[in-house]
Every structure is written in C-alpha cells, then in structure tokens.
Amino acid sequence: MKKKREENxxxxxxQAVRERMTQWAIRLWLLLIPVIVGIILSTQGESTARAGNFIVRIAFLLILMGAGYVAYLRNLERKYWAKYQQIHRMDNLPIDDVRKYLAQAGTKVDLGKMTDEEFQQFLDAHRL
Known part of the structure; x- marks a missing residue:
C-alpha cells in the first residue's frame, strides 16, 4: 500500500529532504575509503587479496544502494517542491480558479476592482 503524502x-x-540528501552524499564519499583500502589489500599479496576483493565488492554494493537512495530523495524533493509551488503560488492561475480557492478558504475580496499590482500584492500577502 502506498504511503499517503501530506497535502500541505x-x-x-x-529543507529536511535536502539535509538528508547532503548527509547521504557525504556517506557515499566516505565509502570510497573502504574501496581504497580494499584495493590496497588486494595488491599486497595473495593472503590479503581475497579479503581486499571482498571489501571492494561490499563497498561498491553499498555505494550503488546509497546512490539509488539519493536519487529517490532527489525525486521526493522535486515532488515536494512542485506541490509547494502548486499550493503557495497562484499568481499564474486564471482568475476564476483564484476566486474558487478564496471562496473555499472563506476570504471575501472583490477581485474585479483590483489592479494587477494590487492583485499581486494580495497574492504575496496571503501566500497564494
């Protein structure tokens, strides 16, 4: 069952999604350390080559999984940003849609008598 996202x-x-993306990007860079250690171990001799190869493979697998998670977070950020813009910016909508939205919100304004500048100030003041 798909998780329902908040409307607002x-x-x-x-910002929280961006912070998680940054944290995971740092973790991915830190995963290069085991890759380097594994490469060094695999070149040192036959006794450590198997362990080195194992470390490199595990680190690469973790990097791929982390990169997939960062891509998911980036997609989530885009969805949140689009939803935020849809909710909070209505200045590019037709006037009838704005009237309908204001009627649902319970705000009474005579939009027909407003100039474009007053209308823009109204939208900015009400975060529409």
Whole structure:
C-alpha cells in the first residue's frame, strides 16, 4: 500500500529532504575509503587479496544502494517542491480558479476592482 503524502508541504519539509540528501552524499564519499583500502589489500599479496576483493565488492554494493537512495530523495524533493509551488503560488492561475480557492478558504475580496499590482500584492500577502 502506498504511503499517503501530506497535502500541505512547507519549506521545512523540503529543507529536511535536502539535509538528508547532503548527509547521504557525504556517506557515499566516505565509502570510497573502504574501496581504497580494499584495493590496497588486494595488491599486497595473495593472503590479503581475497579479503581486499571482498571489501571492494561490499563497498561498491553499498555505494550503488546509497546512490539509488539519493536519487529517490532527489525525486521526493522535486515532488515536494512542485506541490509547494502548486499550493503557495497562484499568481499564474486564471482568475476564476483564484476566486474558487478564496471562496473555499472563506476570504471575501472583490477581485474585479483590483489592479494587477494590487492583485499581486494580495497574492504575496496571503501566500497564494
């Protein structure tokens, strides 16, 4: 069953996803250390070659899994950002859609008498 996402997305949610992406990117860079150690072990001699190859393979597997998770987080960030823009920016919508949204929110404004500049200020003030 698919997890239901929240309808209201805030900048804090987007920032949290970005922080997780940064943390995972750092972890992926740190996984290069075992790769280097494994390569060194595999070239030292026959006694350590098997362990070195094993370490390199495991580190590469972890890097691939981490890269997939970072790609998932990047996709999630894009979805959150699109939802945030859809919720909070309505200045590019037709005036009828804005009227319908304001009626649902319970706000009464005469949009017909507003100039474009006043309308833009109204949208900015109400984070629409």
């Amino acid at each position: 997305v805030e900048l804090a949610d987007i």
